[in-house]
Amino acid sequence: MDRQVELHCRCGGVRAVVGGVSPRSVNRVVCYCDDCQAFAYHLGRADLLNANGGSDIVQVAPSTLTFVQGQNRIVGVRLSPKGLYRWYANCCNTPVGNTLSPSVPFVGILAQAFEGGAPAVDEATGPPIGAILGKYAIGEPPAGSTGLNLSLILRAIGKVLAWKMGGKAWPHPFFKREPREPIYPITVLSREQREALRPLCGPQPNAQATG
Numbered sequence: 178m179d180r181q182v183e184l185h186c187r188c189g190g191v192r193a194v195v196g197g198v199s200p201r202s203v204n205r206v207v208c209y210c211d212d213c214q215a216f217a218y219h220l221g222r223a224d225l226l227n228a229n230g231g232s233d234i235v236q237v238a239p240s241t242l243t244f245v246q247g248q249n250r251i252v253g254v255r256l257s258p259k260g261l262y263r264w265y266a267n268c269c270n271t272p273v274g275n276t277l278s279p280s281v282p283f284v285g286i287l288a289q290a291f292e293g294g295a296p297a298v299d300e301a302t303g304p305p306i307g308a309i310l311g312k313y314a315i316g317e318p319p320a321g322s323t324g325l326n327l328s329l330i331l332r333a334i335g336k337v338l339a340w341k342m343g344g345k346a347w348p349h350p351f352f353k354r355e356p357r358e359p360i361y362p363i364t365v366l367s368r369e370q371r372e373a374l375r376p377l378c379g380p381q382p383n384a385q386a387t388g
Contacts, residue, residue, distance in 0.1 A: 180301050183292040186271035191247035193273065193350070195237055195286070200303040204236040204333055205288070209322060210310040212256055214378035215371065216263050219254065220270040223377075225289055230315040230378070233288040233295060234275070235302060236336065238345035242274065242284050253351070253363040256371050264351055264361065274350065279357050282346035283337050306332075313379050 179199045185192045213232040217225050226232060244251070251273060253264045264274045275285040288295040307329045311322025340346060347354055351361065 182297070182301050184273070184286065184290045185292065186247070186250075186266035186269050186273065186290070188266075188269040188271075190268040191244065191250050191266040191271070191273060193242060193244040195291075196241045196243075198237070198241075198301045202237075202241075203302050204336055205234065205298070205302050205305045206236075206329060207231040207233050207305045207308040207319070207322075208310055209308065209312075209314040209318070211313045211375070211378040212260065214313065215256055215374040216254070216272070218374050218377045219256075219366070220265060220272070222270050222272070225272070225287060228316070229319065230313065231308065231319070233298075233305060234285040235288055235291070235298060236283050236285045236333065238340040239276075239279075239282050239284050239349040239351075240345040240347060242286070242350045244350055248361075251361045253359060253361055255363065255365045258365055262351065262359065262363065276351055279346060279349050279352045281337060282340045282349070283333075284350065315380060
């Protein structure tokens with residue numbers, strides 16, 4: 178059965194709802210890429226990563242995510258000029274969504290941002306269906322995460338196409354429809370800033386940070 182699930186930042190200043198949540202309507206994967214790790218460290222929120230450096234991500238259609246409080250606290254960052262838009266609440270540095278451009282309609286939300294955290298998400302979506310980019314995991318990579326997982330890729334592509342064809346790209350929680358520009362302020366990290374995060378990420382980080 179589809180559900181409406183609430184999400185909020187750590188301090189509660191930013192709140193949103195996601196409608197139509199079910200195992201069929203979303204993708205849920207654990208991503209171990211060094212960019213997701215770098216984002217967490219950039220925010221001082223390494224506590225959001227699992228023991229192997231993974232981010233538990235729920236991918237939803239843009240139109241199903243609606244912010245109801247604290248929009249003035251939402252800002253975005255890109256780790257490079259062409260990187261993902263990574264949105265967060267600047268009141269407590271909680272990620273609230275990752276996106277590409279509006280032409281690729283999806284929003285990836287950390288499971289911990291949902292009301293009740295990962296256990297509540299388990300009830301609504303089921304557990305993660307797989308893991309990706311395990312070559313960047315800290316310690317032993319999760320089984321099946323280091324190779325090309327064709328089924329996960331095809332599922333993600335299928336969801337994005339269905340959301341696009343089904344009119345679920347708009348309204349978008351992070352972009353204006355005309356012109357197609359970000360609603361919220363964006364900062365792009367300099368090359369030096371991005372490089373400074375690399376020692377914290379990957380199979381053998383040279384340092385550890387805490388959020």
